[in-house]
Each structure stands twice: as structure tokens, then as C-alpha cells.
Amino acid sequence: MNGSPGQSNVQEDTVKLEGFGERDLYQRREKIFTRYVGGFFQRLRFFTGWPLLAGYFLLPWLQWGDRQAILFDLPTRQFHILGLTFWPQDLWLLGWMLIIAAFALFTFTTLVGRIWCGYTCPQTVWTAIFMWVEQITEGERHQRIRLDGAPWNFEKIRKRFLKHAMWLGWAFLTGLTFVGYFTPIRDLAWGYLTLNFELIGTWAALWTLFFTCATYINAGWMREQVCIYMCPYARFQSAMFDKDTLIVSYDAARGEPRGARKRSEKPDQLGDCIDCQLCVQVCPTGIDIRNGLQYQCIGCAHCVDACNQVMDKLGYDPGLIRYTTEHELAGGKTHWFRPRSAGYATALIVMGSVFLWAVITRVPFEVDVLRERGQLFSQSSDGSVSNQYRLRVLNKSQQPATLSLEVDSPLPLRFSVASPISLAPVELLDLPLTLSADGKDVTTPNAEVTITVCEAVTERCDAEVTRFLGPSK
Numbered sequence: 065m066n067g068s069p070g071q072s073n074v075q076e077d078t079v080k081l082e083g084f085g086e087r088d089l090y091q092r093r094e095k096i097f098t099r100y101v102g103g104f105f106q107r108l109r110f111f112t113g114w115p116l117l118a119g120y121f122l123l124p125w126l127q128w129g130d131r132q133a134i135l136f137d138l139p140t141r142q143f144h145i146l147g148l149t150f151w152p153q154d155l156w157l158l159g160w161m162l163i164i165a166a167f168a169l170f171t172f173t174t175l176v177g178r179i180w181c182g183y184t185c186p187q188t189v190w191t192a193i194f195m196w197v198e199q200i201t202e203g204e205r206h207q208r209i210r211l212d213g214a215p216w217n218f219e220k221i222r223k224r225f226l227k228h229a230m231w232l233g234w235a236f237l238t239g240l241t242f243v244g245y246f247t248p249i250r251d252l253a254w255g256y257l258t259l260n261f262e263l264i265g266t267w268a269a270l271w272t273l274f275f276t277c278a279t280y281i282n283a284g285w286m287r288e289q290v291c292i293y294m295c296p297y298a299r300f301q302s303a304m305f306d307k308d309t310l311i312v313s314y315d316a317a318r319g320e321p322r323g324a325r326k327r328s329e330k331p332d333q334l335g336d337c338i339d340c341q342l343c344v345q346v347c348p349t350g351i352d353i354r355n356g357l358q359y360q361c362i363g364c365a366h367c368v369d370a371c372n373q374v375m376d377k378l379g380y381d382p383g384l385i386r387y388t389t390e391h392e393l394a395g396g397k398t399h400w401f402r403p404r405s406a407g408y409a410t411a412l413i414v415m416g417s418v419f420l421w422a423v424i425t426r427v428p429f430e431v432d433v434l435r436e437r438g439q440l441f442s443q444s445s446d447g448s449v450s451n452q453y454r455l456r457v458l459n460k461s462q463q464p465a466t467l468s469l470e471v472d473s474p475l476p477l478r479f480s481v482a483s484p485i486s487l488a489p490v491e492l493l494d495l496p497l498t499l500s501a502d503g504k505d506v507t508t509p510n511a512e513v514t515i516t517v518c519e520a521v522t523e524r525c526d527a528e529v530t531r532f533l534g535p536s537k
């Protein structure tokens with residue numbers, strides 16, 4: 065791998081076995097000092113990163129009526145998202161959501177490569193913020209390299225302290241906000257402001273600490289290591305790439321042979337690359353894109369902006385490094401519509417529609433019927449047969465509900481619960497239920513019973529099937 069001072073170079077510990085070549089045993093990380101670069105794609109990142117940050121930090125502060133609009137309340141097992149409340153019974157919807165997210169990722173990766181990694185992945189966005197903090201506290205790339213090699217003195221301690229304090233402050237805000245999705249954020253924030261640990265709570269404090277440390281380490285120290293070694297997506301996304309997938313690529317046919325030159329001249333024997341190394345110096349993963357497509361490339365386009373600026377200064381056409389496809393680089397045309405991308409997109413649309421339909425038609429209450437343990441049935445002196453149950457009715461919505469009860473069975477059964485049943489918002493009622501029939505009507509020892517609960521206004525129903533047991537004839 066090519067390198068320049070302050071960029072990632074391979075430090076090799078090698079072993080030589082007889083009859084085999086040399087093998088690297090491990091690769092020590094060298095610090096990457098990225099150079100700041102502006103340009104079109106960095107401005108674009110501003111419009112993708114800031115909405116993500118604003119959404120993340122502001123959403124838990126939104127109110128919906130008298131509660132937090134988005135609150136995953138684990139102790140009560142209620143997950144509030146705006147006007148909807150989800151319960152553990154709705155976890156299958158989360159499963160659907162994850163599958164849809166996976167297919168969305170497949171679709172976009174097939175078409176536009178690592179657009180997620182380069183523009184909206186939280187690791188990329190938070191690392192960019194930490195790098196910006198580093199730049200305003202320690203200076204530009206050459207100043208940071210110099211500071212890193214300098215002996216410890218007051219100035220170095222001051223700058224490092226300031227950087228780490230700002231990193232930790234941002235990491236703490238990130239951790240607090242994350243925990244604020246699971247516990248009321250106003251109490252949490254007020255608890256931290258007033259140092260009232262009773263208000264914060266032990267678990268919330270521990271999780272805030274955990275997410276603060278995770279953010280500080282991931283975005284401050286590990287950075288590109290997370291993308292290169294820890295993120296599974298970086299490894300399996302190549303399976304979704306084909307020759308028509310958008311990638312950041314160096315146009316070797318135009319750029320080679322590379323070489324330095326005076327600004328005013330363009331020697332015939334040289335290509336457009338002046339070997340200035342700027343594309344390497346701005347790369348957050350420390351790679352040289354001129355060596356071809358590498359899995360470390362997160363598609364952030366820093367190198368595109370850097371090289372375009374060089375081309376501009378030289379009066380050359382932009383795009384020596386650009387978003388392109390393998391087909392286009394080989395002189396062909398990019399095919400946006402392909403069986404693979406069409407397949408992923410179709411699956412995405414179908415699953416998205418099913419998910420929407422499931423959410424819209426979701427029954428906002430639930431009925432559960434459990435047989436009482438012990439006695440199978442009881443028979444009174446007049447011959448009538450009774451079965452005991454527990455009827456659990458849950459109102460999953462934020463509105464009061466009035467539900468009617470119906471019992472459907474081949475036997476003429478009577479039930480003991482007064483219908484309709486009134487429920488407060490998110491109330492769970494646990495009622496004793498007795499089903500009974502005259503002895504002469506119990507013609508079978510085991511009859512199916514369907515208990516249906518319906519809401520009059522929405523006409524939505526939920527049903528549960530159970531058995532009615534009686535004596536053998």
C-alpha cells in the first residue's frame with residue numbers, strides 16, 4: 065500500500081515457513097491525520113448528516129399529549145411512537161421493520177454502493193464531528209502531526225485536554241440522548257443538571273456511562289477501525305456489488321503514468337495525476353484509491369473533492385477520481401435497471417406495503433383466555449356443567465375502549481362476564497370467566513369455543529379459541 069507521512073502504513077511482522085512465502089501475522093495501526101477538504105460532496109454530507117443529528121437529539125424532547133412522543137418504556141413494556149403504543153406482542157412488527165431495512169440496504173447498495181457508509185452511517189457522522197473538534201483544537205493536518213511528535217509541554221497538554229473534554233462532552237450528550245429514548249429525558253437531563261442521582265436512577269446512570277464511553281472510543285479513538293474490522297456490512301456488501309454499482313474510482317487510463325509537473329505544462333508522456341497525494345491525505349480510512357477498489361473505502365468522496373480541486377487548479381477536467389461504475393470505466397454504459405436491483409426493489413415495495421397494511425389494520429386491543437388450573441369442569445346438583453377461565457383483555461391504545469364479548473360454540477353456553485367491558489387507555493383487565501351449560505345440552509366432552517371481543521366504533525375484533533370440557537356420556 066502506498067503511504068505518506070501520517071497515513072496508514074503496513075508495519076509487518078512476518079514469518080517465513082520453508083517452502084512458503086512470507087506471511088503477515090498482524091498489522092499494527094498507524095495514526096491517520098486526515099487533511100480537511102471542502103467541496104461539493106462535503107456540502108452534500110452536510111445535508112445528510114445534520115438532519116440525522118437533529119433527529120437523533122431532538123426527537124426524544126417532543127411531547128405527545130402528556131407523555132414523551134417517542135419513549136420505549138421497558139419497565140411497563142410499552143413502546144410509544146407518536147400516537148401509537150406497541151406492546152411485546154407487536155414485536156413481530158419490529159422483525160418486519162428490520163427485514164425491510166435490510167432489503168432497503170441491499171437495494172441501495174446494489175445501485176449506489178456504500179452511500180449509507182459515506183453519508184448517513186452514525187459511525188461516519190460522529191467520527192466527522194470528532195475530527196472537526198480535533199481540527200479546531202489542534203489545528204490542520206501538519207500542525208497535528210507536529211503536535212503528536214512534540215514532547216509533552218503546557219501547550220500540548222492544553223490542546224489535548226480541550227480536545228478530549230469536547231469529545232467527552234459530545235459523547236455524554238450522545239449517551240444521555242440515547243438513554244432518553246428509554247426513560248423520560250426531561251427528568252434525566254434535569255437529574256444530571258442538578259446532580260440528583262435519585263432522579264437519574266442507577267440503571268439510567270450506568271447506561272449513560274456505557275454509551276458515553278462507547279461513543280468516545282468509537283468516534284474518537286477507533287474511527288476507521290470500526291469500519292474496517294468491526295462492521296460486518298463492509299465485508300458482505302461486495303456480494304451485492306456488480307459492474308453497474310456506483311463506486312468511487314480512480315480513472316487509471318486517464319491518470320497514468322502519474323508524475324509531478326509544472327502548473328503551466330502537461331508533458332505528453334504523463335497522465336493527469338500529478339502524484340500530489342492529496343487524495344490519500346484526506347482519506348479517513350487512510351487508503352490510496354489509485355490502487356483500485358478496496359473494501360476499506362467507505363465511499364465518502366473526500367478524495368473526489370480533493371482531486372477535483374487539484375484538477376481545477378491545473379485547468380484539467382474534473383473527475384479523475386469520481387463516482388462511476390466498472391462498466392463506465394471500461395468505456396461502456398451503466399445499466400441502472402438490472403434483474404438484481406429490480407428484484408430487491410420489488411421485494412422492498414411488497415414488504416413495505418405489507419408492513420404498512422399491518423400497522424394500519426392493527427387491532428388496538430387483545431384478548432387472551434386461560435383455563436384455570438386444577439379442576440377440568442364442575443357439575444352442580446341440577447346437572448349444569450361449568451368451566452372456569454381467566455379472561456385477559458388489554459387495551460393497547462391511548463384512548464378508552466368499550467368492548468363487547470361474544471361466545472361462539474356448538475353448545476349453548478352462558479358466560480359470567482358483564483358485556484360490554486370498559487377499559488381505560490393502556491389498561492389490562494384480568495377477569496374471572498365462567499362458561500356454563502345445562503347438563504342435557506353438553507353432548508360432547510370436549511367442544512371448541514371461540515371467544516370474540518369487538519369494539520363497536522371501529523368494528524375491529526380479536527378472538528381466542530379455547531375448549532369447553534364436560535362429562536363423557
Ligand code: SF4
Pocket residue numbers: 314319322336337338339340341342343344354370371374384385
Ligand atoms: S489528488 Fe488527484 S492528482 Fe493528486 S495524487 Fe490523487 S489522483 Fe493524483
Ligand code: SF4
Pocket residue numbers: 312343346347348349350351352353360361362363364365366367368
Ligand atoms: S478512498 Fe476516497 S471515497 Fe474511499 S474512503 Fe478514502 S476518501 Fe473516502
